[in-house]
Amino acid sequence: MMIASDWLDQYLNINQTRFIDELCDLLRIPSISTTADHGEDIIQCALLVKKLLLKSGCEFADVLSTSGNPVVYGEVIPDQNKPTVLVYGHYDVVPADPTDLWETDPFKPELRHGRLYARGASDDKGQFFMHLKAMEILIGKKKLNTNIKFLIEGEEETGSPGLMPFMRENKNLLQSDIILISDGVMLSKETPSIETGFRGFCAVDLEVSGASRELHSGGFGGIVANPITLLSKMLASLHDEHNRICIPGFYADVLDLTDEERQNQHTSIVNEEEYARKIGVKEFWGEEGFNLTERITIRPTLEMHGILGGYTDDGIKSIIPSKAEAKISSRLVPNQSSRVVSEIITDYLKSIAPSAIELKTVCHPGCEPYTIDINNPYFKIAQKAIEDVYKKPPVLHKDGGSLPLCYWVEKELGIKSILMGFGLQEDNMHGPNESFDLDNFNNGIKTILRFHEYLERGSIQKC
Amino acid sequence: MMIASDWLDQYLNINQTRFIDELCDLLRIPSISTTADHGEDIIQCALLVKKLLLKSGCEFADVLSTSGNPVVYGEVIPDQNKPTVLVYGHYDVVPADPTDLWETDPFKPELRHGRLYARGASDDKGQFFMHLKAMEILIGKKKLNTNIKFLIEGEEETGSPGLMPFMRENKNLLQSDIILISDGVMLSKETPSIETGFRGFCAVDLEVSGASRELHSGGFGGIVANPITLLSKMLASLHDEHNRICIPGFYADVLDLTDEERQNQHTSIVNEEEYARKIGVKEFWGEEGFNLTERITIRPTLEMHGILGGYTDDGIKSIIPSKAEAKISSRLVPNQSSRVVSEIITDYLKSIAPSAIELKTVCHPGCEPYTIDINNPYFKIAQKAIEDVYKKPPVLHKDGGSLPLCYWVEKELGIKSILMGFGLQEDNMHGPNESFDLDNFNNGIKTILRFHEYLERGSIQKC
Numbered sequence: 035m036m037i038a039s040d041w042l043d044q045y046l047n048i049n050q051t052r053f054i055d056e057l058c059d060l061l062r063i064p065s066i067s068t069t070a071d072h073g074e075d076i077i078q079c080a081l082l083v084k085k086l087l088l089k090s091g092c093e094f095a096d097v098l099s100t101s102g103n104p105v106v107y108g109e110v111i112p113d114q115n116k117p118t119v120l121v122y123g124h125y126d127v128v129p130a131d132p133t134d135l136w137e138t139d140p141f142k143p144e145l146r147h148g149r150l151y152a153r154g155a156s157d158d159k160g161q162f163f164m165h166l167k168a169m170e171i172l173i174g175k176k177k178l179n180t181n182i183k184f185l186i187e188g189e190e191e192t193g194s195p196g197l198m199p200f201m202r203e204n205k206n207l208l209q210s211d212i213i214l215i216s217d218g219v220m221l222s223k224e225t226p227s228i229e230t231g232f233r234g235f236c237a238v239d240l241e242v243s244g245a246s247r248e249l250h251s252g253g254f255g256g257i258v259a260n261p262i263t264l265l266s267k268m269l270a271s272l273h274d275e276h277n278r279i280c281i282p283g284f285y286a287d288v289l290d291l292t293d294e295e296r297q298n299q300h301t302s303i304v305n306e307e308e309y310a311r312k313i314g315v316k317e318f319w320g321e322e323g324f325n326l327t328e329r330i331t332i333r334p335t336l337e338m339h340g341i342l343g344g345y346t347d348d349g350i351k352s353i354i355p356s357k358a359e360a361k362i363s364s365r366l367v368p369n370q371s372s373r374v375v376s377e378i379i380t381d382y383l384k385s386i387a388p389s390a391i392e393l394k395t396v397c398h399p400g401c402e403p404y405t406i407d408i409n410n411p412y413f414k415i416a417q418k419a420i421e422d423v424y425k426k427p428p429v430l431h432k433d434g435g436s437l438p439l440c441y442w443v444e445k446e447l448g449i450k451s452i453l454m455g456f457g458l459q460e461d462n463m464h465g466p467n468e469s470f471d472l473d474n475f476n477n478g479i480k481t482i483l484r485f486h487e488y489l490e491r492g493s494i495q496k497c
Numbered sequence: 498m499m500i501a502s503d504w505l506d507q508y509l510n511i512n513q514t515r516f517i518d519e520l521c522d523l524l525r526i527p528s529i530s531t532t533a534d535h536g537e538d539i540i541q542c543a544l545l546v547k548k549l550l551l552k553s554g555c556e557f558a559d560v561l562s563t564s565g566n567p568v569v570y571g572e573v574i575p576d577q578n579k580p581t582v583l584v585y586g587h588y589d590v591v592p593a594d595p596t597d598l599w600e601t602d603p604f605k606p607e608l609r610h611g612r613l614y615a616r617g618a619s620d621d622k623g624q625f626f627m628h629l630k631a632m633e634i635l636i637g638k639k640k641l642n643t644n645i646k647f648l649i650e651g652e653e654e655t656g657s658p659g660l661m662p663f664m665r666e667n668k669n670l671l672q673s674d675i676i677l678i679s680d681g682v683m684l685s686k687e688t689p690s691i692e693t694g695f696r697g698f699c700a701v702d703l704e705v706s707g708a709s710r711e712l713h714s715g716g717f718g719g720i721v722a723n724p725i726t727l728l729s730k731m732l733a734s735l736h737d738e739h740n741r742i743c744i745p746g747f748y749a750d751v752l753d754l755t756d757e758e759r760q761n762q763h764t765s766i767v768n769e770e771e772y773a774r775k776i777g778v779k780e781f782w783g784e785e786g787f788n789l790t791e792r793i794t795i796r797p798t799l800e801m802h803g804i805l806g807g808y809t810d811d812g813i814k815s816i817i818p819s820k821a822e823a824k825i826s827s828r829l830v831p832n833q834s835s836r837v838v839s840e841i842i843t844d845y846l847k848s849i850a851p852s853a854i855e856l857k858t859v860c861h862p863g864c865e866p867y868t869i870d871i872n873n874p875y876f877k878i879a880q881k882a883i884e885d886v887y888k889k890p891p892v893l894h895k896d897g898g899s900l901p902l903c904y905w906v907e908k909e910l911g912i913k914s915i916l917m918g919f920g921l922q923e924d925n926m927h928g929p930n931e932s933f934d935l936d937n938f939n940n941g942i943k944t945i946l947r948f949h950e951y952l953e954r955g956s957i958q959k960c
Contacts, residue, residue, distance in 0.1 A: 135711070250927040263801050265804075266729040269730075315709075434718060467710075
């Protein structure tokens with residue numbers, strides 16, 4: 035007998051405040067992994083995840099070191115012969131700046147209009163937390179008949195450099211039948227969906243330097259290379275007039291898709307005008323020859339995510355700066371390699387760097403594109419669980435973002451991944467006023483719970 | 498009888514510490530005018546200038562309000578029938594950032610290796626202060642036979658917006674025969690020189706905005722305009738492959754010079770290789786068809802002095818920023834107008850702004866190029882005073898920087914200017930570790946003193 039829907043709704047209703055309070059404890063910790071100054075917060079957050087895992091029903095949980103930020107591992111193993119689900123999530127977050135665009139403090143969670151606002155509410159603290167609560171309910175009702183392992187890491191936002199070696203060294207501990215991940219979005223509350231792939235990612239920082247010191251633009255204007263001018267010229271040369279990336283070889287490994295494959299892409303963009311209004315753009319922009327959905331699913335990108343040089347405060351300081359820097363990154367599609375593309379970008383930048391300046395580049399660890407196996411029986415169970423809660427079969431869609439884990443874990447441990455994202459576009463992950471929708475929070479818990487129930491009742495046997 | 502050189506040297510030697518102490522009091526005040534947060538420092542600095550004027554011999558001195566930062570006026574009028582010299586200077590400074598490049602605190606003056614290090618040491622506190630001390634010596638020796646008026650303003654670094662209306666309203670107070678200014682450089686200690694002109698200046702800030710909020714580069718990468726990408730393209734289009742400014746009409750008003758006029762330009766660049774090493778550039782850069790000297794004297798420029806957009810801290814934050822901004826400015830040559838060039842730049846930026854972004858521009862108050870009248874008898878006296886102290890006739894040279902006052906005061910009050918700069922290229926005005934050479938400090942005081950003596954003894958009579 036599966037748990038009755040009515041009972042479940044009532045239980046979630048009664049326990050809503052407690053669940054949110056527990057999640058808020060997590061959200062209050064600024065566990066930012068992308069800068070070096072939050073080491074203590076990272077540790078505190080890992081310890082709290084461990085505490086919550088034990089509180090929610092894990093028989094064992096611990097904070098385990100890696101070469102980078104620690105991971106939190108937990109498990110409950112009711113029956114060795116039943117299928118084992120490894121739940122992956124991450125407790126680290128990106129910085130909250132520009133903080134002045136937040137309506138409330140990013141690390142003081144606030145509930146308003148059915149949404150919980152805080153950095154990490156949707157990406158990913160709120161989402162992995164649902165798995166803890168689904169487990170808690172199943173255990174409470176003595177209905178947990180699958181084994182659950184948790185692997186909650188602290189470096190997802192920096193490309194998980196420490197996670198990969200950790201997993202390689204802990205293959206036995208992590209051995210499981212499937213990895214279940216909630217760290218993405220569904221198309222909308224009305225259009226439940228399930229993710230079938232991710233783009234890869236690579237990032238290159240560049241610094242252009244001219245004179246060894248800042249110079250007065252009166253005495254030196256006209257005779258020395260201005261690093262901002264030449265950096266602009268370099269960046270401007272990366273896209274052509276059709277908004278195609280014009281770095282030689284950039285598209286070389288991108289697969290040609292059939293018309294059917296191209297048409298079979300789905301995103302949350304239903305009405306383009308409305309969507310443009312929602313994100314506040316006058317018009318869309320992008321690679322000619324591809325529609326919006328294709329541009330964010332099956333096409334690679336190259337974006338500048340930061341630039342800085344010279345005097346940037348109010349008013350005038352008429353100088354020629356000594357250096358200027360930019361951060362660029364690419365989203366990659368199947369068959370592209372993050373290492374190869376990083377090299378292609380770096381080599382190209384070096385080839386076009388004017389001789390009057392010095393160019394320094396730094397490649398960050400990247401991650402690979404990944405395609406979910408939709409014929410995998412676990413995928414069918416996930417579809418069924420979603421349909422059960424959302425009353426509609428989920429649409430299949432590719433996620434424009436990146437998740438390094440899936441590619442790596444399939445390659446190294448031979449375990450496939452299932453992605454059930456309960457975030458929404460309007461959650462504004464990585465941006466100001468990130469939030470998580472409470473309906474999706476509750477539906478997420480229910481869907482995860484059903485996944486375990488269907489898995490236990492299903493035809494899949496322990497491998 | 499003129500004051501004997503031996504006595505003068507001895508006097509300067511005895512009083513060196515006191516002079517430097519007084520100057521240091523001025524340098525300790527961060528009287529930054531280009532940002533809005535130093536209002537109190539501006540006032541304190543103006544009050545100290547007044548005190549020093551009175552202490553150095555002015556019969557009257559006061560801080561007078563303008564529409565902007567106050568000016569300090571002072572005077573000593575020994576004989577209404579003698580020529581009157583109006584000494585102009587400015588007590589405001591540019592910001593000290595990047596402060597991490599300073600070896601000592603920019604507002605804690607430090608004397609080392611014959612140089613006084615502090616923001617404003619050379620530009621312009623140290624230079625106008627020499628005029629106070631020359632006056633003090635002349636009065637002490639009962640040798641002051643010219644009238645001296647001081648006009649020390651507090652907005653030079655922002656284009657002197659309040660000074661112009663002030664001067665128009667105080668024509669009688671400021672009436673004089675010549676304006677004497679020390680706010681520039683001489684070619685080197687071994688090559689004394691006198692300035693024969695300045696470039697003009699205009700500055701435009703631009704802001705490019707895309708989506709109304711920062712967006713995740715996974716979910717939106719490829720479909721929205723990235724403000725950094727498009728700002729780079731706009732900036733990159735301002736110079737062509739010959740490093741000429743390719744904004745239509747930019748050079749329209751620039752006068753064609755004869756070969757003789759072109760060859761008659763002088764700068765502190767004696768040995769190009771050595772000069773490149775001194776400022777730490779691999780090679781020079783600039784407009785094809787003009788040599789280095791021409792590029793910083795008779796050619797207009799367009800420089801980016803700041804750029805900012807997106808995430809600029811350490812590490813990665815893979816977003817598409819909502820906006821990016823840049824600050825650009827031009828140095829202008831005779832016959833160009835700052836208003837016209839600002840408009841040409843702004844109009845061009847508007848004409849090339851892609852439709853996917855919003856462009857906002859702000860024009861700052863500019864100033865006009867100025868050419869000194871070298872046939873003016875006061876100019877001959879200045880040449881003679883310099884030759885007397887430096888034992889060489891000064892080389893005539895155009896200054897690549899800007900001084901709004903000269904153009905305006907000649908136009909409005911009919912008074913010509915004489916520029917005797919005692920700064921040196923290595924003073925690094927506007928940059929980190931600004932300093933002032935003590936030899937030039939002493940020689941400057943002597944030269945100014947001689948200027949007054951020659952003026953009184955010379956054939957020039959009160960107009």
